[in-house]
Amino acid sequence: MSKSAGTPKVANLNDLLAVAYQIEIDAVDRYNLLADQMETHNNPELVKVFRDLARAEGIHGEEIRRLAGDFDVAAHARQIAKFERSESPEEAELGSAHYLMTPWHALQLSLAGEKRALAYFTSIVETAKDPKVKTLAAELVEEEAEHVSLVHRLLLRYPKPSESWADDLDPPVSQE
């Protein structure tokens, strides 16, 4: 299976804008889902972290929409931007969530997502034939690299928690 199997085909500038837009929107949805989970499980600190991350990705999405001008990037994204074999690159991994997770864990998820997005746009720079696509992809790579270093900076504020971060002496609740 080739590395790009299951990822949307990017043939022109509009395709790339649509895909980049979709990646941000997917990330927004995922962070909001995680924030909802944390709300249900009474982890208010993480609710805030995930909502902030969702907001940041939403702003990126809007930037791309503006960049596309009159072109309806959202509609085009619905047509072409489907990641069939894998999750959308910037989506935080659902399986890594935990009700006792700390901001450090959330930032690790975010970092991994930013790196996947970086790798994805890098691969487009490497394979694109259309110079306009190449140029925009390179800009997106730069942007994602900036996000990666932003997350690294944020991580300085939130050191890795101790080994026992997931300890809960209370038993799980038997519900039904």
Added chain:
Amino acid sequence: MSSVAYKQADYKSDVKPIWCPGCGDYHVLMSFGRAFAQLGLPPEKIAVISGIGCSSRIPAYTNCYGFHGVHGRSLALAAGLKVTRPDLTVVVASGDGDGYSIGGNHFLHACRRNIDMTYVVMDNHIYGMTKGQPSPTTEPEFDTALSPGGTGVAPFHPLVVALASGANFIARCFSGEPNQTADVLAQAIKHPGFSFVEILSPCVTFRPDEKAWKDMVHPAPVTETSDQGKAARRLMTDDGFNIGILYRGNRPPFQPAIGASNVDLSELEKDFEL
């Protein structure tokens, strides 16, 4: 096996069956007696457990210990008996309605659990006790009062389900061949784990067409296998009339450990003491 020689008649009670004359289940009752005699099992060491339906009437017609329970649950009742009384030979009798419809879930889990018992399903492709409604093995076009013009639903393949669920011995018999059926039953009883024997047992009252079964059945053209993959292919493609032992697995039977009974009960209280 035993110092006492038993005859088929030793396993027959004086209760007279209510089955219709011509019913295949008479033959099955005969086969039970022959199989038990062949194995030399004392009647009081056998328990025949059943649910509801024509076939489930069989325990009272034997001279063994029996249980005629509620509809569909014979395998569960037998499991509770066998794990606490591993010394008994447990034979469960059922039909296609009792065993495959209302008792379907227990069938899956009895196969999976693989407790040492023999499950005999007398399959006549119809509910006889309630006057001829379609069962899970009834052909889709078979017309009944409850399914005018046929059910339109494909029948269930019990042997395949048994194999997929983990049964350790799978055979098909025809009631009209009581000696061969007795041989297969004896082997099923002897084989460790959960043995499943489907006996085609015609219903002369609601399925007179099944009289033709005696000409349709034929010995399985292949020898028995212990290979699940091979057995799966054979069972999926067979015509429903292959007679014989079709699969003989080697999974160890499940018997939960029964601890020593000499522990003083005050030992258990230590959990609670401060």
Added chain:
Amino acid sequence: MAASPSISIAIIGSGGAGALTTVDSLLETASAAGWHGLFTRTMGPQIRGGEAAGLLRLAVHPVECLPDRFDLMIGIDWLNAHRFGAEIKAGPQTLVVSDPRGGDLPPMVTQSGARVVEVPMKEMAKAIPDGRPNMIALGIAARLLGFTVEQAFAPIEKRLVDKGSAAIAASLAGIKVGFGAAAGIDFGMQLAAPTPSAARRWLLSGNEATALGAIRGGIRFAAAYPITPATEILEWLAPNLSKVGGTLLQAEDELAAINMIIGSSYGGTPALTATSGPGLSLMIEALGLATSAEIPVVVVDVMRGGPSTGIPTKSEQGDLNIAIYGMHGDAPHLVLAPQSVGDCVFTTQWATYLAETLQAPAIILSDQFMGQSRAAIERPADVAFIGARSIASEISGTYMRHAMTANGVSPMAIPGTRGGQYTADGLTHSERATPTSGAADHLAQLDKRRDKLDHFNFGDHWASIEGSGDLAVITWGSLTGAAREAVERAAADGIKVRMIAPRLLTPIQPERLAAALAGVKRILVVEQTHGGQFNKFLRAHYDLPAPVRVFNRPGPLPITAGEIHYAIAEWR
């Protein structure tokens, strides 16, 4: 400061704050020091990380019910605490210790007039490496209740033994910080010293007590299908049955579970299953079979809110009707109800004995409150009730499984016994167990199964009958403790009240109840149902010799001693 015979404390927290562990360990501390106590919990709908409250009542006397109001509440946080706020009452006397960063105080606090003291438990915990706010809360509670740091720490140390020394040190540090923080807090209450007693002390849940009672009564096989709030019975039996020569089998569903225990019992091994309302509904058909075939089995129903899935984690007494009337046909059987955590041992043991003796199914109606509460109690006394089934071991001639006998109980042949072969049957049968549809056999066997229960002498264990007076409170099950306390409080007011709580619900005991009610002028029926099932049951089967009032309310709100006391006082 006057010493109080009883103090109640609630610790509330969410998202894995550890409120339940904190309260459970406080119970252990108090219990080791000689107090009685009861710990129950209330929780949100999450499996992990939900909002939870540990509720604890400590006293110098046995504790069988929750308090009317809590004396001390510690809110590690108040996130979503309003969800169960109605179950935790505060009053003007209540001291609330609250973390200022724990969210808004819930209405149960703000509307109570309680005194609120703020302690930044989260911040204090952050200052300790690996510190946890619940250990701060434990330190606060320990000081206010009059325990030392060492007493509070002992049960925590035991729990953390596998977590290593760093975790243990962090917890101890947390308790000390909390203990220090409580120095300036005036609780205004003090727990009276416990009465010294030489009795051995136990700490256990009603579900564990039920399981122990079953083994004591002779149960050696259990079939298990998980369901809240009964699963702990089965989980305790799984390792312990195998220590006493028994075994447990996990069933594929409740239909299988009930049939498995019938199979086991038919084979001579006394058997039990435990479930809750939805499972009991599925078991009813086979309970009719056990009645007809005279196979003893024991089914424990740990009741929860119903109908349907209802409120699985909360208590209610709504399964009374199905337990008594659920079966089709006329199917006399035993229905019993334990009255406290400790009584779960006795009632289950007795039920097992009765089922085995009378060759009939017994349904035990426990409930979520009793089943899942943990209580510090004195070790329940050993009793002689051990299942002794009438067995036909020497058989000559034709064996009559359902032979007519003087007491209606016929010796049972166990498979393997030569000459005893018979087929147990759910069909109407003759004395020989052979199927019949004859009117005479049908009537004879119906009579037999009814009479063997009706004519049996159940003795004084059939009910708790306490006090005297012309007002009688009739209640049952886990409400017995609250009713008992209400009657005591009324007595303190100079109002004499008697309390009657049947442990044996069926077969009914008309003469015994009539004797217990002799001379009453008023009857107050107390039950935790919406439809007044117990009142209807009493009225259908007993002649109640005086006017009746009913105090009934469905779960999940517990019915308190104070409310029953009020209902008594109101009816003078």
